[in-house]
Amino acid sequence: MPACRFVVSQVSLLIWLSWPGPRLGDATKVDENTNLITNHCQMSIRNGLFLLLFLLCQDSGIGQFMEENWITPFERDSSWSATRQEAHDYLDRLSAASPRVQTRTCGVSDGFLPLYEVVISADGETDPVQVKASGRTVVLINNAIHPGESEGVDACLMLARELAFQPDMQALLTDLVVVILPYYNADGGLLRSPTYRANQNGPRLQGFRGNGRNLDLNRDFIKCDSRNAFTFSRLFQKWDPDIFVDTHTSNGADYQATITVIATQPDKIPPALAEFQQQTLLPGLYRSMARAGWPMTPYVHTDGPPETGIHGFLDLPRYSTGYTALFQSLGFMPETHMLKPFPDRVRSTHRFLHSILHLASAHREDLLRARAEARNQALNCREWPIRWTLDRDRKDSLLFRGYQHTYKTSPVTGMDRLFYDRSQPYERIIPYFPRYRAVATVSRPVGWILPQAYTDIIERLAVNQVQMYRIEGDTVLQAPVLYISSEKTYTQPYEGHYPHVDVQVEERKEEMLVRTGDLWVPSDQKAIAYLMATMDPRAPDSWFAWNFMDGILDQKEYFSAYVFEDLAADWMKEHPELQEELNQALLEHPEWNSDPRAILDWIYRHSPYYEPTHRRYPILAIPTPVAWSLKPFTGVEP
Numbered sequence: 001m002p003a004c005r006f007v008v009s010q011v012s013l014l015i016w017l018s019w020p021g022p023r024l025g026d027a028t029k030v031d032e033n034t035n036l037i038t039n040h041c042q043m044s045i046r047n048g049l050f051l052l053l054f055l056l057c058q059d060s061g062i063g064q065f066m067e068e069n070w071i072t073p074f075e076r077d078s079s080w081s082a083t084r085q086e087a088h089d090y091l092d093r094l095s096a097a098s099p100r101v102q103t104r105t106c107g108v109s110d111g112f113l114p115l116y117e118v119v120i121s122a123d124g125e126t127d128p129v130q131v132k133a134s135g136r137t138v139v140l141i142n143n144a145i146h147p148g149e150s151e152g153v154d155a156c157l158m159l160a161r162e163l164a165f166q167p168d169m170q171a172l173l174t175d176l177v178v179v180i181l182p183y184y185n186a187d188g189g190l191l192r193s194p195t196y197r198a199n200q201n202g203p204r205l206q207g208f209r210g211n212g213r214n215l216d217l218n219r220d221f222i223k224c225d226s227r228n229a230f231t232f233s234r235l236f237q238k239w240d241p242d243i244f245v246d247t248h249t250s251n252g253a254d255y256q257a258t259i260t261v262i263a264t265q266p267d268k269i270p271p272a273l274a275e276f277q278q279q280t281l282l283p284g285l286y287r288s289m290a291r292a293g294w295p296m297t298p299y300v301h302t303d304g305p306p307e308t309g310i311h312g313f314l315d316l317p318r319y320s321t322g323y324t325a326l327f328q329s330l331g332f333m334p335e336t337h338m339l340k341p342f343p344d345r346v347r348s349t350h351r352f353l354h355s356i357l358h359l360a361s362a363h364r365e366d367l368l369r370a371r372a373e374a375r376n377q378a379l380n381c382r383e384w385p386i387r388w389t390l391d392r393d394r395k396d397s398l399l400f401r402g403y404q405h406t407y408k409t410s411p412v413t414g415m416d417r418l419f420y421d422r423s424q425p426y427e428r429i430i431p432y433f434p435r436y437r438a439v440a441t442v443s444r445p446v447g448w449i450l451p452q453a454y455t456d457i458i459e460r461l462a463v464n465q466v467q468m469y470r471i472e473g474d475t476v477l478q479a480p481v482l483y484i485s486s487e488k489t490y491t492q493p494y495e496g497h498y499p500h501v502d503v504q505v506e507e508r509k510e511e512m513l514v515r516t517g518d519l520w521v522p523s524d525q526k527a528i529a530y531l532m533a534t535m536d537p538r539a540p541d542s543w544f545a546w547n548f549m550d551g552i553l554d555q556k557e558y559f560s561a562y563v564f565e566d567l568a569a570d571w572m573k574e575h576p577e578l579q580e581e582l583n584q585a586l587l588e589h590p591e592w593n594s595d596p597r598a599i600l601d602w603i604y605r606h607s608p609y610y611e612p613t614h615r616r617y618p619i620l621a622i623p624t625p626v627a628w629s630l631k632p633f634t635g636v637e638p
């Protein structure tokens with residue numbers, strides 16, 4: 001290309017890139033204080049100027065220059081979502097062109113594909129310690145956890161480019177650092193098909209939900225069955241982001257909004273953070289999205305058609321935002337609507353990310369203050385909720401834009417089928433149940449004793465930077481010990497497990513031997529909420545619930561009846577007080593009168609021959625300080 005043409009093309013590109021506001025992929029300008037009409041005018045002027053220059057020198061190669069450089073795969077073809085490789089390549093080129101963008105590998109998937117970490121900062125700083133010291137806030141964005149729901153991948157390529165080149169977006173980097181995990185479920189992203197998302201309107205090829213081990217990664221944040229989850233936890237703990245965004249596409253009812261949002265359930269997080277989320281961040285987000293032409297509603301989580309009422313979503317720690325909430329990081333899941341055109345879904349997700357960054361920048365100090373206060377509140381909390389239920393007594397209402405639903409006869413089944421009539425849009429106030437209430441709480445212990453045998457749990461605590469100590473010296477102590485008295489267990493596998501639910505325990509005070517090398521996990525630490533959510537067997541995402549201790553549930557030793565007969569006779573003779581209890585048991589179980597084995601078994605369980613470890617929960621929650629000799633332990637990761 002001759003030098004003068006190159007200069008013209010560069011000037012043209014510069015105008016296009018530096019003009020404030022959106023371009024090909026956008027609907028509106030990024031500055032939320034400017035109204036929609038101005039946005040479109042500015043966009044038209046900028047695009048017009050660009051087009052004029054483009055036409056003036058179209059044989060100069062500028063079109064090709066633009067085409068080859070910063071147009072994203074989605075902008076080139078709006079029915080296409082970038083593959084993982086295309087996304088990584090684009091970001092690598094961006095990194096080479098801009099000192100603000102750094103890409104690096106932060107781990108691997110189960111299929112041993114590299115996972116990228118993209119750090120965008122004003123000064124190219126990639127060290128979280130330096131970033132935190134400078135007072136900047138950190139926003140972490142995760143994409144393609146469900147690769148069929150890939151709007152975030154394409155939105156983030158445009159966002160990264162804008163942060164790299166556009167002065168108005170660069171200004172945000174004074175206050176914040178953006179970290180992007182561009183394609184989290186790398187393995188699922190390799191499997192692309194036009195039919196993986198049966199109910200979804202594009203893109204042309206959609207990735208698959210399962211990862212290399214066919215796991216849904218958005219159920220894996222506590223159990224960490226996948227390498228992806230270990231990689232995520234490592235990245236998350238390193239950055240300790242103030243805000244976390246996980247981009248998705250929804251299934252479910254039909255309604256007018258292109259995009260909805262799940263904010264982390266506020267009843268699960270400390271009051272200071274809940275207040276900041278509910279009073280500042282969420283209202284700002286809804287306002288900003290409405291102003292930009294993408295009015296949002298809360299995620300449409302219902303038992304029936306939306307007009308029957310929307311429920312809040314209980315994002316347990318197995319889900320991304322539930323996990324990040326355990327570390328006082330405010331989590332948001334934008335969920336675009338599956339039936340809306342793919343380009344609209346990408347643009348609304350893109351705008352959502354803009355809004356989050358603007359709000360994080362505008363409220364930086366309040367956000368950091370709320371988080372610090374929330375951490376103190378967590379450390380001072382004595383009674384911890386571990387189970388919740390939807391609070392139907394706290395009914396709110398919501399202006400909802402839906403479509404009239406009706407039923408018509410299905411030609412497939414011959415029965416009634418639900419049908420949303422798009423020719424009958426409505427706008428009406430509907431019931432909204434946003435709150436959850438605790439139905440079980442436990443007292444916070446001073447710490448937990450974790451037997452060293454449970455290395456898989458230790459690995460998970462270690463990757464979450466939980467402070468742990470090795471106990472030095474065998475110690476016998478009186479401790480409250482939990483026995484699992486009952487539980488229900490899934491009869492079908494769920495995410496590689498048969499989880500336990502409705503767990504009941506019986507507490508006994510017993511003398512326990514703690515061995516040298518067992519772990520002491522104090523509760524007075526940043527990870528307190530994570531520990532309260534995992535260490536008590538009754539919590540829905542506890543280690544026990546996720547089958548980490550199933551070894552305790554079956555008996556290991558038994559007796560031969562003909563030998564135990566004599567031992568049982570002696571034991572009952574020595575303990576006449578047991579006879580009354582046995583008589584009572586026989587009244588309750590008349591069938592035992594013809595089942596000698598059952599009677600012997602009852603005596604066995606009430607004798608010292610019965611193993612004490614059967615159904616004994618191995619983690620001890622210690623209520624009062626113990627004078628230990630301790631050695632710091634940073635743990636090992638797999």
Ligand SMILES: [Zn+2]
Binds near residue numbers: 146248249
């Ligand atoms: Zn999803």
